[in-house]
Amino acid sequence: MRPEHPKTKTDILEKAIPLFAKSGFSGVSMRQIAKAIGMNAASLYHHFPDKQTLYVQAVQQAFASREFVLSEVLSMKIPVQEKLRLFVKRICDFMIDDPDFSRLIHREMLDGDGDETRLQLLADQVFHNFFSTVISLANELASDKDPHLLAMSIFGLIAYHYQTTPIRLFLPGAKPEHNDSEIISNHVISLLLQGLESKGNLK
Amino acid sequence: MRPEHPKTKTDILEKAIPLFAKSGFSGVSMRQIAKAIGMNAASLYHHFPDKQTLYVQAVQQAFASREFVLSEVLSMKIPVQEKLRLFVKRICDFMIDDPDFSRLIHREMLDGDGDETRLQLLADQVFHNFFSTVISLANELASDKDPHLLAMSIFGLIAYHYQTTPIRLFLPGAKPEHNDSEIISNHVISLLLQGLESKGNLK
DNA sequence: GTCTATAAAGGGATAGAC
DNA sequence: GTCTATCCCTTTATAGAC
The missing domain is CATH 1.10.357 (Tetracycline Repressor; domain 2)
Structure with a gap:
């Protein structure tokens, strides 16, 4: 069965924002973020080169939106x-x-x-x-x-x-x-x- | 050669306070704390049962002092x-x-x-x-x-x-x-x- | 009271199948 | 675009020698 709802970068960031807001950069793992979205941690690396980049973009999105x-x-x-x-x-x-x-x-x-x-x-x-x-x-x-x-x-x-x-x-x-x-x-x-x-x- | 300056709990907490203040609980490792004090990470567990306890006592000390x-x-x-x-x-x-x-x-x-x-x-x-x-x-x-x-x-x-x-x-x-x-x-x-x-x- | 060594778990990140 | 599997490193914490 193929994944039914491919996630966009924006979807991922939206789910990551509250996690980072609650626990900060080092208080949240890539696995936790993946779980909150309902995807595998490895898939996050298709959208972002590393955790730091994901974090910065999450903050940017929170601030820009x-x-x-x-x-x-x-x-x-x-x-x-x-x-x-x-x-x-x-x-x-x-x-x-x-x-x-x-x-x-x-x-x-x-x-x-x-x-x-x-x-x-x-x-x-x-x-x-x-x-x-x-x-x-x-x-x-x-x-x-x-x-x-x-x-x-x-x-x-x-x-x-x-x-x-x-x-x-x-x-x-x-x-x-x-x-x-x-x-x-x-x-x-x-x-x-x-x-x-x-x-x-x-x- | 025996260690010349056995560290007290208070000494450890004093060194840990600025680290936790700068980077938070999950941003600081037991190794980093040990390094700042000049001792081995394992030795910290002689003074504190776990990291959480060390953290809480550091905060208490900072607040009480x-x-x-x-x-x-x-x-x-x-x-x-x-x-x-x-x-x-x-x-x-x-x-x-x-x-x-x-x-x-x-x-x-x-x-x-x-x-x-x-x-x-x-x-x-x-x-x-x-x-x-x-x-x-x-x-x-x-x-x-x-x-x-x-x-x-x-x-x-x-x-x-x-x-x-x-x-x-x-x-x-x-x-x-x-x-x-x-x-x-x-x-x-x-x-x-x-x-x-x-x-x-x-x- | 501190050390070395190591166990056990979790972390970031990659390879390759589908 | 997502998955499973895995690598490799760091982390917390313990065991046992000194």
Whole structure:
């Protein structure tokens, strides 16, 4: 019986992405990837010369298939605070929609350290457009602050709440609703817009 | 010739910590650890029953040997903004002083996902005291905001700038001084205290 | 407490049939 | 394009000498 569903490169990469996101490059074997796809490990070598190449292409595909589209928000005729609100909500939705994506980013920042081509890929394919847009907004919002640092703060503030989701329940003061995207985005927006000075806590 | 410097468990763990911080559990072999120490891989099994145990104890040691001491700041007779300043500066110093520590935290949040005992360890040994103190400060600073979310935001805001250090140079608007701890802590403090409203950017 | 030697399993990768 | 079979190396872990 001949195989009924020959697998394309894309099919293979799609199945490999969640595995690499969960366990990293050295935590996943070619045999495991093959098993997840339902094919033999040897067949993977028909599509990719080696594991490293498969991995890099999986990361590329994960990064290319999703895009932070924020630039349209930037050109809307709405107050800049409203733009910030939309930015934050979109980034939050993004984190929820594709947890593998943010895990891979997270992992590449850890594992890619020292490998400049991997970091460059991450920077160019994932961050560049997105980050430029956040920088533009940062300039509109607070021209006196360093735009790069401010953009990083905005993104990091959101990303960290999602990164820490698994451990949150074990931390003091945690409540189930702290994992709710609406709650997180409202918290981030109010912190960014008002800082800690709301309601006259500080004199 | 007898071995001149019998190694203690602690010696072994100290050498293993940076390796695991750099490459993760499955990225480091017992041989590599043994080599770093200057002993034979088989000898490691005299001190630890298996690799998993060695890893867990290395993480425990890394987490136990350093502590965020912030509680004394909390009881100082200074304005709450000054307490925040001290908190942020200390956390920044911490990130700089022991990059392995923050890499391990970072890694455990990724790899410990699904393993409740590992996350519990991280939460209890690393975060509990520290996080409780930040929550107390958060209450002093802005009693109208959720203390847990605010504590997470304060820590995440700082941690993210250090997490992204390796990739920062590839991102738009990056300058060498963005890796300077003084610059980062000043940025974070001003963002937290003033939000984006400084100098009347927003009406 | 450390070593050499080795077992047993799993890893990446290739050859060749279909 | 996928399979079986296999090579060769590395890995974890153990046994036993010193």
